[in-house]
Amino acid sequence: MTVRIAIIGGTGVYDPNILDNIRDEKVDTPYGVVGLKIGDYLGKSVAFLNRHGAGHSVPPHLVNYRANIAALKELGVKSIFATAAVGSLNENMAPGNFVFADQFLDFTKVRKHTFFEGGEQGVVHIDMTDPYCPELREVLARAADEFQLTYHKAGTYITTEGPRFESVAEIKMFKLLGGDLVGMTSVPEVVLAREKEMCYANISMVTNFAAGISPTKLTHQEVLDVMAENAENLRKLAMRAISLIDPDRGCLCQDALEKLNKE
Template identity: 65%
Template sequence: MNIAIIGGTGVYDPRILNNIREQVTPTPYGVVRFKTGEYAGKEVAFIPRHGSNHSIPPHLINYRANIWAMKKMGVKNVIATTAVGSLNPDMKPGDFVLIDQFLDFVKNRTTTFYEGGSRGVAHVDVTTPYCPSIRNVLAGEAKELGISLHQQGTYVCTEGPRFETPAEIKMFAKLGGDVVGMTNVPEVILAREAEMCYATVSMVTNFAAGISPQPLTHHEVLETMQANTENIKQLILTAIERLEPDTDCACKHALAEYGGFKL
């Protein structure tokens, strides 16, 4: 199983795949339950990040267990989706953004597999945190499908589960943030440590606090996601068709200095 989809808010349904099965995988961080299926002759894993009923808040997602389970299953390529608020007037509700950088404002999450002890300490490079190979495939498929996609964007990750204040949004914008969400860190970092190719497609669901003319609601997020569900499904599935999981990539050697990632 070489490919995984990690579905964010609004992307809970594994039925975009065929021959769906339940999978249970134990990890040092807990048991992970997810679905597996097939598309275009390829085995694909599907994890709804917040659970199938959006029952897990962003600060309590077991990011380490999810990534470890994917690695244990043999996954080499991960396409993740996220719902985000926009700090950038050019990135409007309904737009897709192909994230290429992040700003980390999480407070209480473990962001590494390497905490000393038997695993030791590792300092992974995140100069290019999102896989260029997968990003190129996604960008190419979006163009073919006629889907509007911003080719770059900086994701500001906050702790949540509350929305941000207007003062925070103003600060994030001054620091160069384009969109704000609550889940991409530590997921992207852990995927890099696990030497997996990982890319994120974010859907703008609203303008952030202080930019939006009305108070923010989770219902607004879901409404925008539902209106664009078919586009995100199409983009992911056509990208899976084109992905060549065994293609060599720098992501797959991210911890070469430490002898590689070991389960």
């Protein structure tokens, strides 16, 4: 069966009791072999890809983003829900809140950001006016409303290189630039998904206020603790969103290259 829906995230989202007929799959791509799980939910096949590998063993700057996105495309995925733990620069977006980002600012440095590097692939300048699929964001908002979760329908996600946390001066700069959230994974994931003509939505869970805003120094344990406390809400939100969409839905995101070639 073709897989049309995928979740990219960590073990906080995945619950073996949610999906039926779970099986491990390996997908060979030009960028490497990707291991993932495929299961069924309400009659829909769903792929789950653990971005950081087993035991959170891969740091954000070394994630093989191209292989991951290429593997999902190979499976036939059309819609991606990508979860992320983020810090907040916006006092209105408090720990425990969900944010469905609509824009990003990219401050990564060493990652492979494109499938198009010349040669046989050519050079493509993909449009990123609406990087996160507006339709999937609407679905997430509807699901969050049903569960009465505290969420924000839009926000600007600052992507930093990591794995270190940010300095106070960096956070001040990001805030001046209009950033709401700071994390380490959305770029290039969202860009690569657009290049492969897949809809991509970000589900950010705020785990802490960023450096200089938070009254205490940041620790990775703080992030894990808030994720654990809110994991059930995150699972409910993601799975309800999946139940609300047509696996074979069409969208402008899925014609990104065709639209580009016509202009």
